[in-house]
Amino acid sequence: MKPIRLIPPETIHTTIQLPSSKSICNRALVINALSEKRARLDNLSDCDDTRVMIRALQEMPDTIDIGAAGTAMRFLTAYLSVCEGTHSLTGTQRMQQRPIGILVDALRALGAEIVYSRNEGYPPLCITGHRLSQAEVALPGNVSSQYISALLMIGPALQNGLRLTLTGDIISRPYIDLTLQLMRAFGAQAGWTGENQLCVEPLPYQASDAYYVESDWSAASYWYEICALMPHAEIELPGLFRQSPQGDAQVASLFASLGVETRYEDNRVILSKSGIKTSRLEYDFINQPDLAQTFVVTCALLDIPFCFSGLQSLKIKETDRMAALITEMSKLGYVLEEKDGSVLMWNGERCTPDAFPCIDTYEDHRMAMAFAPACIRLENVQINNPQVVSKSYPHYWEDLSRAGFSILEEC
Structure with a gap:
């Protein structure tokens, strides 16, 4: 599949049927x-x-x-x-x-x-x-x-x-x-x-x-990210339960600090903007390592410094996610620091971003899905090898399209 470039809608009001967990x-x-x-x-x-x-x-x-x-x-x-x-x-x-x-x-x-x-x-x-x-x-x-x-x-x-x-x-x-x-x-x-x-x-x-099998809270995290980055959004996600056994259900309370409100109604959640954001986010992802990429991209684009610990397992995932995040965030103009092989932080330091940032995905589905919403805040963001999302969320690009994003194949 060719690289793609995304153009966001001005607002989002949509219902998305997530993949099951x-x-x-x-x-x-x-x-x-x-x-x-x-x-x-x-x-x-x-x-x-x-x-x-x-x-x-x-x-x-x-x-x-x-x-x-x-x-x-x-x-x-x-x-x-x-x-x-x-x-x-x-x-x-x-x-x-x-x-x-x-x-x-x-x-x-x-x-x-x-x-x-x-x-x-x-x-x-x-x-x-x-x-x-x-x-x-x-x-x-x-x-x-x-x-x-x-x-x-x-x-x-x-x-x-x-x-x-x-x-x-x-x-x-x-x-x-x-x-x-x-x-x-x-x-x-x-x-x-x-x-x-x-x-x-x-x-x-x-x-x-x-x-x-209930819907996937890990997949929901990308819609939380989209809601946090959009100026106006309301997103309904069926099949998610308040009392979920999935550890990544913690995404709801974490995104409350980033301006996203979660309402639980009849075995679904509805996301909307709350307007309340923290000035800095510190969190130990030891129990939710798959959420790290989502929060790194979201916090940086919201200009919220962060310190995320408990990330040692990221080095043996589909790629070394610590190294991949540092490299790809630099293309967007953010200088991340790794510490002790388990901590990733951003203190607000910036660098010159690429004029046309091409995000490499390293055969890692979560790199593609976490970086795609960056198009809401930055122009000309391109995702290389976008087909990697098939590993966990094969209809991700179709769902973005359904929500109003334009997805253009690059030569």
């Missing part, structure tokens, strides 16, 4: 596949990550290529470890640079048979599945929550269940709680037994007839 979809798919009785999963996402997971679980080929889907890589590594047969699990070149050793070591401690096909600690993997008899394992709590969730979800399939101890600080706790909630919805007995200990009983999943 990718986090919930992929967990529900794995849990359902492990269930003795399968549920009908309603409102599944049609994004790349979910389609990859569906295809892998349905077809179970000898070689499973998950492309750029990091969640699928982690969840399937655990899932294949408890399923009969031998499979090769691989992905894109970037995926083969993303570490997975901590998860593999934990699974091996439970008795899994996993071999690195190329580089130690990284995909591709060769996995021979069988029922695992060991029950106790420990791993650091400050690693990706997807490692922890991958282990928890296979717990009911282990011969003696799972007793998982997390050492040190625990990051992304809301995603662990999301996994536990979904497991219990499918009949598992799983939960916290201490501040850093989790237990899963060796009782098979028993799914109900149907499970409905």
Whole structure:
């Protein structure tokens, strides 16, 4: 797909049907596949990550290529470890640079048979599945929550269940709680037994007839950003709930500091301008790392200095998001500073912006979606490789068009 340039409308008054939660979809798919009785999963996402997971679980080929889907890589590594047969699990070149050793070591401690096909600690993997008899394992709590969730979800399939101890600080706790909630919805007995200990009983999943997947709060963040940057806006987002298990539902209270009011009505939210903005924003994104790009772009364009911590996991995402944000924000005229590999800040320092800023997306869907609304405040913003949004929000550009944005393909 050619690079695109966006021209915003003067005002926005629209209703947008967001994609369903990718986090919930992929967990529900794995849990359902492990269930003795399968549920009908309603409102599944049609994004790349979910389609990859569906295809892998349905077809179970000898070689499973998950492309750029990091969640699928982690969840399937655990899932294949408890399923009969031998499979090769691989992905894109970037995926083969993303570490997975901590998860593999934990699974091996439970008795899994996993071999690195190329580089130690990284995909591709060769996995021979069988029922695992060991029950106790420990791993650091400050690693990706997807490692922890991958282990928890296979717990009911282990011969003696799972007793998982997390050492040190625990990051992304809301995603662990999301996994536990979904497991219990499918009949598992799983939960916290201490501040850093989790237990899963060796009782098979028993799914109900149907499970409905709610809309994605991560995707909603880009519409919050648009509302914050627009002079006048009202945006209705169906399928979002006040009592959501998604950690990124925190976006509503965070954007209240940036001038966006959230009203909850009949399983939907309505965003509008409040006119109340903070003079500086400091926040620890340890539990919501996927929101970081949205808030970096929004705060800078609103001229609100910020200091965001808890970002250490950004370095092992689809790209090194810390480095990517620093590089691309400089094209817009903002000088960001990184500290200790986990903090990103902007103190108001500016540089000369590019006359025609071309935003590189680094095969990262969130770079494209977070930077696109910059066109509201800056002219001639171009998004390179815009097709990357298919990873989580394939209809993003169509939804922007529906809201009144003009999207022009560049030569």
